[in-house]
Amino acid sequence: MKQVKVLGSGCTKCQKTAELIERIAAEQGVEVSVSKETDAQTFLQYGVMSTPAVVIDEELKHSGSIPHTDQVKAWLS
Amino acid sequence: MFEVFTRFADWLAYEVMSLSPASKVGDAVHFFIEDVSKIYVLLLVMIYLIALLRASLNVERVRNYLAGKNRAAGYVLGSGFGAITPFCSCSSIPVFLGFTSAGIPVGITMSFLLTSPLINEVAVLLLMSLLGWKFTLLYIVVGMTVGILGGAFLDAIKAERWLQSFAQKALAAGQNAQLPEQQDTETLSMAERHRFAKDETLDIFSRVWKWVIIGVGLGAALHGFVPDGWIEQYLGDGQWWTVPAAVVLGIPLYSNATGVIPVMESLIQNGLPIGTTLAFCMSTVAASFPEFILLKQVMQWRLLATVFVMLLLSFTLVGWLFNGFSSFL
Numbered sequence: 001m002k003q004v005k006v007l008g009s010g011c012t013k014c015q016k017t018a019e020l021i022e023r024i025a026a027e028q029g030v031e032v033s034v035s036k037e038t039d040a041q042t043f044l045q046y047g048v049m050s051t052p053a054v055v056i057d058e059e060l061k062h063s064g065s066i067p068h069t070d071q072v073k074a075w076l077s
Numbered sequence: 078m079f080e081v082f083t084r085f086a087d088w089l090a091y092e093v094m095s096l097s098p099a100s101k102v103g104d105a106v107h108f109f110i111e112d113v114s115k116i117y118v119l120l121l122v123m124i125y126l127i128a129l130l131r132a133s134l135n136v137e138r139v140r141n142y143l144a145g146k147n148r149a150a151g152y153v154l155g156s157g158f159g160a161i162t163p164f165c166s167c168s169s170i171p172v173f174l175g176f177t178s179a180g181i182p183v184g185i186t187m188s189f190l191l192t193s194p195l196i197n198e199v200a201v202l203l204l205m206s207l208l209g210w211k212f213t214l215l216y217i218v219v220g221m222t223v224g225i226l227g228g229a230f231l232d233a234i235k236a237e238r239w240l241q242s243f244a245q246k247a248l249a250a251g252q253n254a255q256l257p258e259q260q261d262t263e264t265l266s267m268a269e270r271h272r273f274a275k276d277e278t279l280d281i282f283s284r285v286w287k288w289v290i291i292g293v294g295l296g297a298a299l300h301g302f303v304p305d306g307w308i309e310q311y312l313g314d315g316q317w318w319t320v321p322a323a324v325v326l327g328i329p330l331y332s333n334a335t336g337v338i339p340v341m342e343s344l345i346q347n348g349l350p351i352g353t354t355l356a357f358c359m360s361t362v363a364a365s366f367p368e369f370i371l372l373k374q375v376m377q378w379r380l381l382a383t384v385f386v387m388l389l390l391s392f393t394l395v396g397w398l399f400n401g402f403s404s405f406l
Contacts, residue, residue: 007171009168009170039374040170040171040243040244040374040375041243043170043171043174043175044174044243044247047175047178048171048175049136049140049168049171049172049175050135050136050171050172051171064135064168065276065280
């Protein structure tokens, strides 16, 4: 199971990012656990400067925008 | 160049909706249609073009550039980048921490963060189209000056003492660390730029379209329903107390620059002095409680309160200065 963290201050974009990842994971039949991280120290830990950011299995994949569908598909496959 | 929007509003308000140009409702509706259509077209075209140009500029690059700059240059550059770098206010905490952990002084970071809501491409565009280039230039100069002096002041009082302790540690670690050599060779293809610009246009437009309606709606209401000369008669002399009153009034009103600029246009046309208008609008845009509460994560109350009071005082000063000098403008 992939551990997905969506980092952000709880704005609508972070919400949408988390939903997008859950939806695509369900479509592809990949098991994921998506959590939302809003704590400032977590941003520092991953060196994230723009949100929403996506961390999958402790690796920073993306930051600064809602990812595109094809990007998410590539991360999950 | 903008007459096409006047003619469109003539047609829609007076012919299709058959309102009388002489009536107050007709006047307000015409103003509303003309401004909203003009602003929407300008926003869509210009955000796309600007986004194409700045597709490769992001907060990470700005940080790498600002790290290790001397103070004086740092405030000016911090404020300048704050004006042109795209970033959403919900990112202010990670940006603050990112800059801080690279050892950039708090004042330079705050120059960036204070200028950012005041000046951005949407604000500049609206000012140009509604209030002309002279006023736009003035607004940019004032906004950057507030950011630059504000940042310098925070460093002068050693504001880093009042950061939350983990942010203080990050700052200290960043200042002692040797900066890694930056490889800045990333280049974007035209297709990537187009993709970024398209996303950016849709993103910004989806955030600001309703602010345009609210702002222009308020402006139109002022335009059509406040009796001609009322504002000018009671507030037109720039009485000293009107400026702090405008600043205080702007605090609970929470808007971004997009919503407030159409209101500025209407206030100025109705005879409100330029300094009072600027003070009111800057206070509405930059001094908002929701964003200050967010900063609590990295700052102690004492620093938050200091920044807040500093902003209110500087907007009041801006108002007084411009009311005092408006006869020379």
